[in-house]
Amino acid sequence: MAESPxxxxxxxxxxxxxxxxxxxxxxxxxxxxxxxxxxxTLLEAKERPKIxxxxxxxxxxTSAALGMLININNRIKQQNGQLRLxxxxxxxxxxxxxxxxxxxxRILGTRAEALxxxx
Amino acid sequence: xEGHRLSDHLRFIIPSDFHEGRAIQRRIMEExxxxxxxxxxxxxxxxxxxxxxxxxxxxxNKLDKHxxxxxxxxxxxxxxxxxxxxxxxxxxxxxxxxxxxxxNIERLHGRGILLMEAYMHxxxxxxxxxxxxxxxxxxxxxxxxxxxxx
Numbered sequence: 001m002a003e004s005p006x007x008x009x010x011x012x013x014x015x016x017x018x019x020x021x022x023x024x025x026x027x028x029x030x031x032x033x034x035x036x037x038x039x040x041t042l043l044e045a046k047e048r049p050k051i052x053x054x055x056x057x058x059x060x061x062t063s064a065a066l067g068m069l070i071n072i073n074n075r076i077k078q079q080n081g082q083l084r085l086x087x088x089x090x091x092x093x094x095x096x097x098x099x100x101x102x103x104x105x106r107i108l109g110t111r112a113e114a115l116x117x118x119x
Numbered sequence: 120x121e122g123h124r125l126s127d128h129l130r131f132i133i134p135s136d137f138h139e140g141r142a143i144q145r146r147i148m149e150e151x152x153x154x155x156x157x158x159x160x161x162x163x164x165x166x167x168x169x170x171x172x173x174x175x176x177x178x179x180n181k182l183d184k185h186x187x188x189x190x191x192x193x194x195x196x197x198x199x200x201x202x203x204x205x206x207x208x209x210x211x212x213x214x215x216x217x218x219x220x221x222x223n224i225e226r227l228h229g230r231g232i233l234l235m236e237a238y239m240h241x242x243x244x245x246x247x248x249x250x251x252x253x254x255x256x257x258x259x260x261x262x263x264x265x266x267x268x269x
Contacts, residue, residue, distance in 0.1 A: 060162070062169050063234055067227035074225065091162045098237045099230050100219040 007031060008038050013115055016050040017042055021058050036068045040075065049081035052114050056087040066101060073105060082106075086114035129192040135180035135205075140172040143190055147201065150194045156257045163238035164199050164255050170231035171203045171251055179205030179249060198240075198256045209247030 009020040019042070023031065043049040053069075069085075076083045085107045088096065096102040108114035129150065133139040144165070151164055172188070180186035191202040218229045236242050241254040 060165060062166070062173065063228075063230035064173065066230055070225055071227055091159070095166070095234065099233060100224060104224060 007035050010042065013052075015046075016052055016115060016118055017046075018052045018054060018111070018115075020054045020056065023057070032062070032064045032068050035065075036072065039068075039072050043072065043076055043079065043081065046079075046081070048079060049076055050118050051076060051081070052084045052086060052111065052118075054087050054111055054114075055085060055089070055092060056111075058092060059089060061092060061095065063099075066095070066099060070101070070104065082118050084108055084114040084117055086111045129190075129194075131190040131192075133188050133190070134184040135176045135182050135186050135188060136184055137173075137176060140176050140188070144168055144172060147190075147192045147194075147199075150192065151199055154194050154196045154199075154257070156199070157260055159260050160199075160255055160257050164201075167235045167238045167253055167255070168201060170235050171201070171253065174231055174251075175203050175205035175207075178210075179207030181207065196257065198254055200252065200254045202250065202252045204246065204250040207249060209249045212244050212248060 007022055009022050011018045011020075019039070021035070039051070042051060051072075073083050083106065085105050087110060088107060093102070093107075096105070096107065106117065108117055129147065131143050131146075133143060147168060148161070148165055151161060156164070172190075175188045176182060180188065186206040188206075189202075189204045191200075193200045212232070215232055216223050216226075216229060218224070218226060218233055223229065235251070235253065239253040239255050241252070243252045244250070245252070
């Protein structure tokens, strides 16, 4: 298992990196930048990265975090990888729906469902 | 941070600094919690407040610490009113592109105003976009179709 970057707890399930946010808020520009750097390190480590983002601990996020997720999603696609989001609370899911980003990301209910959704 | 209370109003003047903005956000959310807002309203106010502060500090004042952000807040059991004003060049709300269209959906920025307007019951722009007034009522969950309500 790779050393976990700050703000993220990373485990492996076969060839999938399962990423949990360690903080309940993806708030300010600084934390968003740190998270983005950590995720970039992860996706650059594999040729065709498979990453699952588990939002179980997240009860608040900002539009800056959404932009970061879009950027990560694009980077993963460029590497022919896959990204899945899981365990998003209803209030956070509503943010995705208001911004229509629920159509951009592959969002599953549980971690198990997300793990089973990778191709 | 300068701040004082005038009757039910809280007023603050801060430099354009995210840490200062975070302190204001905490202070205002303490006030909201004291008035027992429902969970959806708390989420809505926290999100809209964060977005408005980031807009003022980063997009309005361009992180210039010599430029101030003025915040007023009035919280009752019925509603929270927040007014935020920056010293930037202002902007035209009508010129902000819709971030939900197909051509804009993958843009990395530009969703803050959409979220503010989705989660607050009232939002008004003035002083050429430098000032925003937002109100969120403490309605029971499901009472309307605003964000974070059924």
